[in-house]
Amino acid sequence: xxxxxxxxxxxxxxxxxxxxxxxxxxxxxxxxxxxxxxxxxxxxxxxxxxxxxxxxxxxxxxxxxxxxxxxxxxxxxxxxxxxxxxxxxxxxxxxxxxxxxxxxxxxxxxxxxxxxxxxxxxxxxxxxxxxxxxxxxxxxxxxx
Numbered sequence: 001x002x003x004x005x006x007x008x009x010x011x012x013x014x015x016x017x018x019x020x021x022x023x024x025x026x027x028x029x030x031x032x033x034x035x036x037x038x039x040x041x042x043x044x045x046x047x048x049x050x051x052x053x054x055x056x057x058x059x060x061x062x063x064x065x066x067x068x069x070x071x072x073x074x075x076x077x078x079x080x081x082x083x084x085x086x087x088x089x090x091x092x093x094x095x096x097x098x099x100x101x102x103x104x105x106x107x108x109x110x111x112x113x114x115x116x117x118x119x120x121x122x123x124x125x126x127x128x129x130x131x132x133x134x135x136x137x138x139x140x141x142x143x144x
Contacts, residue, residue, distance in 0.1 A: 025132050026059070029072070032130055041129025048076035052134060074131065078122030081112050090117065 025045060032043035047053050053075055060069040082090070090112075091098045099108040112119070121127075 022134065025134055029132050032132075033072075039129065041126070042072065043130045043132070044072050044074045044128050045134065046074045046076055046079075046131045047134040049134075050075075056134075074122055074128075076133075078120070081109055081119045081123045082117055083120060086117065090115070 029043055029045050032038065045056055047056060053073055056073040060072055061067055063069070087099070099111055101108055119125075
């Protein structure tokens, strides 16, 4: 492919595709946030990259004019039901292999619910109406 009289490098193509995906994600999120036909609930943008989390948060703050707008940006780790420290305490109380069934993550989550574990912000049921995921391939669990 030619671009500006020179041969486009794979990096150029990847960078354009990444910018396009980011613009698309932002437009989808804006459409969801302003659509009055949708039920109550938040539309958030999720990313696994620390740099992108910062960039997205800054963009939402700039466009909205308020610092609170950065709250619509979530880290991928915010969907983990309990913190590492809480999991360690649960394993001390129950057994070392507690909730270690990596083949059936839903049974692990149900076990946490059955024990009354308090899920961290971002991981509670029905917390978000929609989550648009940047770099979704990194959050896919092939076992489910």
